[in-house]
Amino acid sequence: MTRQQAIKEGRKRWGAKASLRVRDKISSPEMRATASAATAALRARKEAIDAEVKARLAATDWYVALQTERRQIVATLQGTEWGGCYYKFSVGETLGIGTHIYGQGDTWEEAFRKADDYAERERERYATRSAATNNDA
Numbered sequence: 001m002t003r004q005q006a007i008k009e010g011r012k013r014w015g016a017k018a019s020l021r022v023r024d025k026i027s028s029p030e031m032r033a034t035a036s037a038a039t040a041a042l043r044a045r046k047e048a049i050d051a052e053v054k055a056r057l058a059a060t061d062w063y064v065a066l067q068t069e070r071r072q073i074v075a076t077l078q079g080t081e082w083g084g085c086y087y088k089f090s091v092g093e094t095l096g097i098g099t100h101i102y103g104q105g106d107t108w109e110e111a112f113r114k115a116d117d118y119a120e121r122e123r124e125r126y127a128t129r130s131a132a133t134n135n136d137a
Helices: 003-017 029-055 060-083 108-136
Strands: 018-022 089-095 098-105
Touching (some): 003 018, 003 089, 003 108, 029 060, 089 108, 098 108
Antiparallel strands (some): 089 098
């Protein structure tokens, strides 16, 4: 897909507010996989620490040590999550002062495919929410 085709496709989907971006700084699929694995491990450890903190709040020395470790993990986690998510192509919609990214990828096709996946998940989510609301009434 060329840039012009991507612009046309974006405008067809999201109108004049369509937003497409090509990045110079991108991460490789390997970097994203590594970042994803590191993120999962860090999240699991963070959740384990949170549970232990609740269980040991009475013991101040444990609380201080765990909070210190947790702060370090959160700081690392924030850098890891964002460091591994740079794709060359992004598609979405400009909404007010920001842009909502619906799909990203290493090609325009991948970015639009992910936007389609996102739209499908949103349709399912709203259908489930709507069904639950109708059952409650």
